[in-house]
Each structure stands twice: as C-alpha cells, then as structure tokens.
Amino acid sequence: MKISEIKSILNADLICGEEYLEKEVFTACGSDMMSDVLAYVKEQAVLLSGLVNPQVVRTAEMMDMKCIVFVRGKQPDTDIIDLAKEREIVLLRTSYEMFTSCGLLYKNGLKGGCGL
C-alpha cells in the first residue's frame, strides 16, 4: 500500500512529507506506548499513535519507520514537524480513533507484521 492510500483511507491531512507519499509500506502498528513499540515491533513501516511528543518521531526514526499517523485529530507542534522533516518521515493526521484507524487500514490490506 502506498502512503498516499493510507492518507485517502483515513481521510487524513498531510502534515509533512509530501515527496514520500508514493513510498510503499506493507505493515503497521498502533500504540501510545513507545516502550512497547521499541520492544515488540519489527519491520513495521507505519506507526499510528495518539501520543504527541518528539519521542514519537525519534522512536519511528530508530525503528526505520516511514510514516506516523496521529489519530484522534492530534496535532503535533512545529518542533515535532521539523524533526520529522529532517528524518524524512511522513506525518499524517486523522480524526478517526485508534481502533477505527487500525481497522480501516487492516481491512484494506495493511498487515500487522509476522504474517498477520
């Protein structure tokens, strides 16, 4: 799935990273707990989170993720956006809640990793 399709499925606003919207991603994870993302996530390219702070971007950076979707309409501040731009990570914002966002992406073919 292209990141642009995630944007469309979640009716999301693009915050930054327009030049990377055509990148392909295959897996995603949803969490507000960055410790768990670092501990359990493998090879996922998209992070959905309702947490808004610079450590969300840094966690995605360490995990080689390409895109962060802020759920529940959460808006990151300019420091967070600048950090994501430097790290070439796409930021999207959707008004859907976490459960709905994950469900819509899963239904449309994005997987959770480990073949599931």
Added chain:
Amino acid sequence: MLLSLHYDVSGTDFTCAGEASGKIKKALKELGFPASLIRNVAIAVYEGEINMVIHGGGGVIDAEISPECVSVVLADQGPGIPDISLAMQEGYSTAPDNVRQLGFGAGMGLPNIKKYTDEMIIESEVGKGTTIRLKVFVK
C-alpha cells in the same frame, strides 16, 4: 578503529533525548553497516539515552565503531540502581507518572538493551551512578 564518537546528554531536556542515538545511527549508515545492525544499535542506545534522562540526570555516551564491532558506553552520575536483577525484569519500572505520559516507563528499557545487543554489562553504585557497556558484533 573506524570512528570514535562522544556525546553529552542533558538530564533536563526530554525533548532532546534521542539526539545522540540518532547521530550514532546516521554515522553507522554512512559507514555502510547492515541495516539490521544499525537498528539494533540505535534501539539499544536510544533506550539507554532515555534512561539517562529519566533516571540518571544526564550523562555521557561514547561509541567506538570498528569493522567487527560497535561498542557503546553510557555513563551517568545519577542515583544508581540498588537491585540490578530486579531492574532487568520486564515490566519493572520506577519511572514517574510524567514519564509514562510521554510513552515510556513500561519497564522494558534495560531488557530491551539486552535483547538488541550481543553483550551488555551494567555497573551501578547507589549514590554514584550507572554505566552500561554494550556491544553489537558485525556478523
């Protein structure tokens, strides 16, 4: 030795936590190390850096990069860890609520460093500080 890197980590600015880990990750990428090794080092150092800010009052990170191995030493002069085996248990955390609200403090930091490295040694003395030495070998 290909490269030695040194970083000071602030003990007060949580927003900057991860800056050193990001720079080490970038250096390894530029040197052409395999992506899996880079990610393992990045996650382990990031966890250590976060710990340093949450618990250690800041500190220093020194990385030595050779063609065979990436060695990193993270040292703080914080309160120290009274019971290291307890601190190594998954889920055990002494992080305050404000840190949990930032998405950390699940008690996965030290276990995660062990998981992503080939060698991990913790030396800690109560009242003096904690030093973590980790190694990831190029396979």
